[in-house]
Amino acid sequence: MALHTWQTQMSLAWIIFVISVGYAIGPTSVAGWAIVTATALILPVLLQRFWRRPEPSMSESIRDSVR
Secondary structure, three states: OHHHHHHHHHHHHHHHHHHHHHHHHOOOOHHHHHHHHHHHHHHHHHHHHHOOOOOOOHHHHHHHHHO
């Protein structure tokens, strides 16, 4: 659960950072804002796609089977 929370926090921080930098630069066209939006979504998509959850430990497997 902690890994998922960390990924969410990292993704939100990245999105806020990119949007704030985009706002500071001030793109004047829809295409400019589309580029900012696409850049903001790159890291969260990559984290969700390629960062796999670790395999459960033996004690976690036993605990889950007992439930």
